[in-house]
Amino acid sequence: MELEGMEEFERELKQALERMPAPPGLKHRLMVKKQEQFAMRRRRVVWWQRLAVAAALICMLAGAWTWRNAEQRREGEEARRQVILALRITSRALNQMQSQLAAHNQDVQSQTRTGSLNEQE
Amino acid sequence: MKRRVAISMLGATLLCATALAQSSPLQLPTPLEKDLAARASNVTEVTLGKDMLAFAAKFMNGNDKNDAATRQLIEGLDGIYVRDYEFDKPGQYSLDQLESLRKVFATPEWTPIVHVRERNSGETTDVMMKMVNGESRGMFVLDAEPKELAIVLILGPIRMDDLGALKGLDGLGALGAVPQMQQRGAKPNTGAKPGDGKGGTQ
Numbered sequence: 001m002e003l004e005g006m007e008e009f010e011r012e013l014k015q016a017l018e019r020m021p022a023p024p025g026l027k028h029r030l031m032v033k034k035q036e037q038f039a040m041r042r043r044r045v046v047w048w049q050r051l052a053v054a055a056a057l058i059c060m061l062a063g064a065w066t067w068r069n070a071e072q073r074r075e076g077e078e079a080r081r082q083v084i085l086a087l088r089i090t091s092r093a094l095n096q097m098q099s100q101l102a103a104h105n106q107d108v109q110s111q112t113r114t115g116s117l118n119e120q121e
Numbered sequence: 122m123k124r125r126v127a128i129s130m131l132g133a134t135l136l137c138a139t140a141l142a143q144s145s146p147l148q149l150p151t152p153l154e155k156d157l158a159a160r161a162s163n164v165t166e167v168t169l170g171k172d173m174l175a176f177a178a179k180f181m182n183g184n185d186k187n188d189a190a191t192r193q194l195i196e197g198l199d200g201i202y203v204r205d206y207e208f209d210k211p212g213q214y215s216l217d218q219l220e221s222l223r224k225v226f227a228t229p230e231w232t233p234i235v236h237v238r239e240r241n242s243g244e245t246t247d248v249m250m251k252m253v254n255g256e257s258r259g260m261f262v263l264d265a266e267p268k269e270l271a272i273v274l275i276l277g278p279i280r281m282d283d284l285g286a287l288k289g290l291d292g293l294g295a296l297g298a299v300p301q302m303q304q305r306g307a308k309p310n311t312g313a314k315p316g317d318g319k320g321g322t323q
Contacts, residue, residue: 075176083201085203086167086201087191089165089167093263093271094246100239
């Protein structure tokens, strides 16, 4: 009785450990699934890379634009300062001339006054 | 003084590229220019062509009274060219040199408006206007003081109204007097001739 039970167990064990052929198309399915997983992982990496490159480009462009703006502003302020300087020098020269004219007019007036006093005497 | 020289040099350097790109119509005799620059303790050069003036005008705030008036004036101009030489002591330039500077603009298109000569100090100021069809198209100012020589050339249509608007502004007051000066200059000669040793107007 006990022996029969052992034989039965051995037979079942043999059946369970018997080499069975893989279902047809399993290898192909596995390969396809693996490729899909790889492609998905790759797509995710590429997407992040593209995002990082785009962010870097945007930062670079924004930096260049800000620098160009600051540079233009600096040049514009310098040009403006030069205009004011040029007009100041011109104004100072004309001011000098006006003072000379005023002094000349005073001279002429005093000479005229002296001349008329002499005539009265 | 050294600081002023440094600032002037810096300003000149900053606009060097622009200045080189624009050929300055203020063509002074080269030996004379070099000689004056060599003797001067401080040289200020301003070379602003039409493009540079338009660029500068963009940076003049329309809300600021001074800026708005200056902008109005420079917007139509073709250029502003200035040479200002400061000397440590008097007598660093000769009357002949002054005369050769005047000769640069002694052409029919330039009309002398004012010539003033101070008898005691020997200071002289010349103002000439370039007239085209009765309109002023330029102004040349030569101001010679014992220790300073200023040469100013403004090209382009100078609107007298715009100059007049600068009359009340800080540091630019004398520009407002140019319209009256021009009217006076149109009258016959009322004073001493240039270089006769007396103060006078022409």
